[in-house]
Amino acid sequence: MVYIGISFGNTTSSIAAPSKDGSIEVIANPDGERAIPSALAYIGDDEYHGGQALAHLIRNPQNTIINFRDFLGESYEKVDPTLTEKSAKAQDLNGSVGFEVSIGEDKEALKLTAQEITVRHLKNLKAAAEDYLGKSVEGTVIAIPTNFTDAQKKELNSAASEAGLKVVQFISEPSAALLAHTSVDDKLITDKTYVVADFGGVRSDAAVISVRGGILTVLATAHDYELGGDKLDDALSEYIAKEFEKKYKVDPRKTARSLAKLKDAAILARKTLSNVSTATISIESLAEGIDFHSSINRLRYELTARNVLNQMTDFVEAVVKKANLDVLDIDEVLLVGGVSNTPKLASNIEAVFPESTAVIAPSTDSKATYPEELVARGASIQASLLENFDDEEIAESQSPVIINTQHLTKAIGLVGAEGEFITVLKQESTYPIRKTLTLNSPKGDVLLTIVEGEATVKETTLEPEAPEDDDEYSDEEPEVIKEKLYIPGKKLAELAVRDVTTDTLDVVFNITKEGTLSVSAREPRQGSVPFKGEVSHD
Amino acid sequence: MSLPSLPANFGAENFKASAKYSAPVRRPVEPVGRYFLAHASRALRGHTWSEYEKIEAEKNVATVDETDEDADLGDEEQSEELLSHDPRDWKTADLYAVLGISHLRYRATEDQIRRAHRKSVLKHHPDKKGEKQLGQDGFFKIIQKAYEVLMDPTKRQQFDSVDEGAEVAPPAPKTSYDFFEAWGPFFEAEARFSKKQPVPQLGGLDATKPEVENFYNFWYKFDSWRTFEFLDEDVPDDSSNRDHKRYVERKNVAARKKAKTEDNRRLLELVERAFKEDPRMKLFKEAEKKEKERIKWEREAGARAEAEAKAKKEAEEAAAKKAAEEAAASAKAEAKKSKEAAKSAKKKNKRAIRNAAKDNDYFGDAAKAEAIDADINLLIESFDDLVLQDVASKLNGADATTAKSTLEAVAKELTASGKIPASILTYFV
Ligand SMILES: Nc1ncnc2c1ncn2[C@@H]1O[C@H](COP(=O)(O)OP(=O)(O)OP(=O)(O)O)[C@@H](O)[C@H]1O
Numbered sequence: 001m002v003y004i005g006i007s008f009g010n011t012t013s014s015i016a017a018p019s020k021d022g023s024i025e026v027i028a029n030p031d032g033e034r035a036i037p038s039a040l041a042y043i044g045d046d047e048y049h050g051g052q053a054l055a056h057l058i059r060n061p062q063n064t065i066i067n068f069r070d071f072l073g074e075s076y077e078k079v080d081p082t083l084t085e086k087s088a089k090a091q092d093l094n095g096s097v098g099f100e101v102s103i104g105e106d107k108e109a110l111k112l113t114a115q116e117i118t119v120r121h122l123k124n125l126k127a128a129a130e131d132y133l134g135k136s137v138e139g140t141v142i143a144i145p146t147n148f149t150d151a152q153k154k155e156l157n158s159a160a161s162e163a164g165l166k167v168v169q170f171i172s173e174p175s176a177a178l179l180a181h182t183s184v185d186d187k188l189i190t191d192k193t194y195v196v197a198d199f200g201g202v203r204s205d206a207a208v209i210s211v212r213g214g215i216l217t218v219l220a221t222a223h224d225y226e227l228g229g230d231k232l233d234d235a236l237s238e239y240i241a242k243e244f245e246k247k248y249k250v251d252p253r254k255t256a257r258s259l260a261k262l263k264d265a266a267i268l269a270r271k272t273l274s275n276v277s278t279a280t281i282s283i284e285s286l287a288e289g290i291d292f293h294s295s296i297n298r299l300r301y302e303l304t305a306r307n308v309l310n311q312m313t314d315f316v317e318a319v320v321k322k323a324n325l326d327v328l329d330i331d332e333v334l335l336v337g338g339v340s341n342t343p344k345l346a347s348n349i350e351a352v353f354p355e356s357t358a359v360i361a362p363s364t365d366s367k368a369t370y371p372e373e374l375v376a377r378g379a380s381i382q383a384s385l386l387e388n389f390d391d392e393e394i395a396e397s398q399s400p401v402i403i404n405t406q407h408l409t410k411a412i413g414l415v416g417a418e419g420e421f422i423t424v425l426k427q428e429s430t431y432p433i434r435k436t437l438t439l440n441s442p443k444g445d446v447l448l449t450i451v452e453g454e455a456t457v458k459e460t461t462l463e464p465e466a467p468e469d470d471d472e473y474s475d476e477e478p479e480v481i482k483e484k485l486y487i488p489g490k491k492l493a494e495l496a497v498r499d500v501t502t503d504t505l506d507v508v509f510n511i512t513k514e515g516t517l518s519v520s521a522r523e524p525r526q527g528s529v530p531f532k533g534e535v536s537h538d
Numbered sequence: 539m540s541l542p543s544l545p546a547n548f549g550a551e552n553f554k555a556s557a558k559y560s561a562p563v564r565r566p567v568e569p570v571g572r573y574f575l576a577h578a579s580r581a582l583r584g585h586t587w588s589e590y591e592k593i594e595a596e597k598n599v600a601t602v603d604e605t606d607e608d609a610d611l612g613d614e615e616q617s618e619e620l621l622s623h624d625p626r627d628w629k630t631a632d633l634y635a636v637l638g639i640s641h642l643r644y645r646a647t648e649d650q651i652r653r654a655h656r657k658s659v660l661k662h663h664p665d666k667k668g669e670k671q672l673g674q675d676g677f678f679k680i681i682q683k684a685y686e687v688l689m690d691p692t693k694r695q696q697f698d699s700v701d702e703g704a705e706v707a708p709p710a711p712k713t714s715y716d717f718f719e720a721w722g723p724f725f726e727a728e729a730r731f732s733k734k735q736p737v738p739q740l741g742g743l744d745a746t747k748p749e750v751e752n753f754y755n756f757w758y759k760f761d762s763w764r765t766f767e768f769l770d771e772d773v774p775d776d777s778s779n780r781d782h783k784r785y786v787e788r789k790n791v792a793a794r795k796k797a798k799t800e801d802n803r804r805l806l807e808l809v810e811r812a813f814k815e816d817p818r819m820k821l822f823k824e825a826e827k828k829e830k831e832r833i834k835w836e837r838e839a840g841a842r843a844e845a846e847a848k849a850k851k852e853a854e855e856a857a858a859k860k861a862a863e864e865a866a867a868s869a870k871a872e873a874k875k876s877k878e879a880a881k882s883a884k885k886k887n888k889r890a891i892r893n894a895a896k897d898n899d900y901f902g903d904a905a906k907a908e909a910i911d912a913d914i915n916l917l918i919e920s921f922d923d924l925v926l927q928d929v930a931s932k933l934n935g936a937d938a939t940t941a942k943s944t945l946e947a948v949a950k951e952l953t954a955s956g957k958i959p960a961s962i963l964t965y966f967v
């Protein structure tokens with residue numbers, strides 16, 4: 001049984017599967033693309049897929065279909081027609097959204113709904129995976145946005161099965177990305193609060209996810225359909241157009257073909273500038289037969305794209321607010337999606353979070369997984385986990401009785417010897433849960449005070465370092481570093497542990513499904529007797 | 539991390555519960571990852587769920603909000619008139635209404651404008667109009683213009699400067715209206731043009747004088763960013779007629795300047811009018827007058843008290859003087875009376891003494907009556923008041939012997955003290 005993970009974006013799709021050594025691999029299509037453009041083109045009798053299809057946008061836009069994923073299960077009324085302004089236009093096909101292309105010698109009209117296009121797209125992805133794996137693929141975990149509607153899931157499900165892929169489970173894109181990120185070194189066992197920010201081609205999505213005891217809970221989400229790589233392309237295209245106009249006094253925005261060429265050049269330049277500091281721009285016959293050759297450096301590009309990049313940062317800040325959290329509460333920001341390769345995006349986001357928050361992107365963390373691959377990898381991780389379960393178990397595991405679980409609204413822990421709060425269970429911990437920790441202990445009788453944690457913000461002012469050279473003028477402001485600290489709050493109970501002879505105690509916090517918290521402590525030696533007690537909730 | 543020792547006074551109990559932990563919240567977890575699957579298999583193993591448990595599990599679940607995030611934009615429809623507005627005259631269209639946010643106008647945030655634009659595009663994109671309306675994308679052009687203008691801070695200011703939809707008219711003069719209800723919204727709306735923000739607002743009848751003064755001071759010196767470029771006549775872009783082009787440009791600059799001056803004057807006049815009509819100014823004046831009077835009254839209180847005290851003192855002195863005089867007079871009278879009484883008592887005593895001999899038949903010495911009377915007269919003349927009184931009382935009702943011996947004793951005393959020479963007495967020696 002082979003299950004693959006699929007990330008299905010409006011702009012690109014990726015497939016991933018476990019390799020022979022068990023690690024997850026993102027599979028390239030025969031053209032070597034791992035971020036495979038979600039595009040199909042119909043030229044003559046041939047169907048083109050991926051990058052080959054996208055190449056037809058310039059010469060044959062009306063027969064090239066792109067940006068169709070979000071049209072699944074939607075009515076035409078809700079569709080953003082600008083998404084298909086420069087390609088085969090979305091239209092109303094008997095209540096569904098579809099496209100019309102012409103095929104064959106006779107330019108016969110072929111009408112395809114978004115669902116049908118998706119079938120063809122998934123067939124291509126499946127073929128690429130099977131080609132690479134040398135095995136037939138039966139099932140898949142497909143990642144979808146958190147706000148995909150039931151109607152959308154239904155259409156995607158039917159499309160997959162028509163393509164010969166059983167959808168074993170839908171998984172939300174941010175959770176898939178987080179699974180992939182945390183799979184390295186089993187980071188999932190550390191309780192952290194994440195922002196997963198996904199900057200794609202036509203939309204941006206963000207989610208605040210808490211990980212407690214390895215279990216993920218989405219605390220807030222945000223979506224912006226006017227923000228993404230396309231907007232960066234527009235800004236850069238406009239810059240190139242102006243340069244061209246200045247030089248040749250010809251407006252290169254007059255024809256669809258010139259516009260497509262501008263966008264093509266912009267994408268290429270943007271991607272290049274993610275890795276190096278200058279990119280050459282070279283467009284053949286941009287307008288009126290004039291070629292354009294120029295170059296742009298990263299700084300100029302960042303200036304050109306400033307507005308859009310700032311909106312992206314605002315977008316990340318907004319989702320934190322939406323979760324009723326502060327930037328200080330966020331342990332890591334995981335950047336996902338192709339645009340997250342942009343260094344300036346990552347550094348802008350770093351600037352709005354405290355130093356204690358790690359921003360994960362290629363430019364800030366050389367070990368970071370490629371942001372455009374995270375979702376497919378996560379889907380594949382889930383797919384391989386599910387190989388051990390049968391359909392019924394998988395369905396049941398997603399039922400409300402299993403999924404809807406209680407979450408702590410306050411951290412619970414102990415008071416340490418210095419009067420400090422020792423976190424045992426963080427806020428948003430889900431239960432049932434069992435947490436064990438070993439604490440240093442005095443000999444004799446020991447006190448365990450079980451309390452809730454109260455958050456406080458600690459501010460430390462760092463004086464600027466004195467300039468080494470006396471003549472050098474230093475305009476550095478003293479830096480104020482804020483951190484969130486927890487102190488003991490409401491006292492829940494006290495537990496005495498008597499006649500301790502060891503240097504440490506093993507402490508266990510356990511909350512049952514019904515919500516009873518039991519705390520027990522015992523010496524870490526064979527045959528020691530635990531001291532314990534129970535606390536219930538309001 | 540270390541644990542503390544048990545305090546000595548903890549007692550014999552091993553566990554003391556003092557409070558419950560805060561109520562939890564039910565949220566859906568993501569059905570992903572190996573820890574979740576482990577949890578699910580544990581929970582599912584050999585367990586079937588009762589209907590009750592299934593129902594309970596779906597109750598009070600705090601799910602993430604994925605609802606329509608454009609609720610703040612409302613669902614404003616465009617009027618037929620606006621929809622058929624000539625795109626060449628886009629400048630005369632209500633650009634906020636074009637994007638369906640005429641209820642927000644200058645208050646709309648950039649994000650709201652972005653979302654409103656998207657909503658309008660979804661609805662009015664020419665691709666959505668079908669074939670029969672091919673080429674009828676006039677309104678869509680206006681949408682794009684509106685978006686372009688409203689997303690550009692400079693252009694937006696130019697449009698907001700002349701956005702009639704945002705204007706709030708001042709109350710018509712010479713009509714009756716509630717001052718605050720009529721002027722409040724006017725100033726609120728006008729405040730959008732202020733370079734300095736926040737702008738002090740009109741407030742109510744209970745505003746303090748400094749507040750009101752601050753308000754008018756601010757508005758008299760209102761620094762407005764309002765500009766009138768948006769009303770420019772289009773500058774012809776054909777280079778053939780340079781003079782005409784320059785002429786139009788100059789005309790525009792002049793028109794802008796004029797409009798700006800007029801606008802400043804308009805506002806100043808209205809501020810002045812409001813100031814004049816402001817009922818609080820009258821109240822403050824009245825209050826001030828009262829206060830002045832009070833202060834004056836207070837200031838004069840010293841003098842008044844002094845005069846009062848002086849008058850009081852004078853009256854008191856006069857009264858005292860009068861009383862003293864009266865007392866003196868009465869004392870004099872009294873003295874006179876007592877003097878007279880004494881005199882008459884003396885007379886009476888003298889008479890009694892004088893008569894003592896005669897009344898006692900001159901002690902049997904009637905023959906010596908003349909000598910006795912002469913001696914008694916001498917004695918009486920030499921008596922002082924005390925002795926007189928003393929002798930008179932002793933003689934009062936005394937018999938002959940007592941009277942004679944009393945007189946003899948007194949005569950002896952007087953002669954012994956040398957007050958009377960013994961030689962001049964003839965009988966009582
Ligand atoms: N190295 C890179 N540097 C900058 N941008 C990149 C890079 N690689 C891809 N992109 C951009 O990322 C975008 C595509 O991202 P991604 O593949 O994550 O989108 P998607 O998930 O398919 O789209 P959507 O989220 O809109 O449905 C495109 O705009 C592309 O130009």
Ligand SMILES: [Mg+2]
Nearest residue numbers: 009198200337
């Ligand atoms: Mg995406």
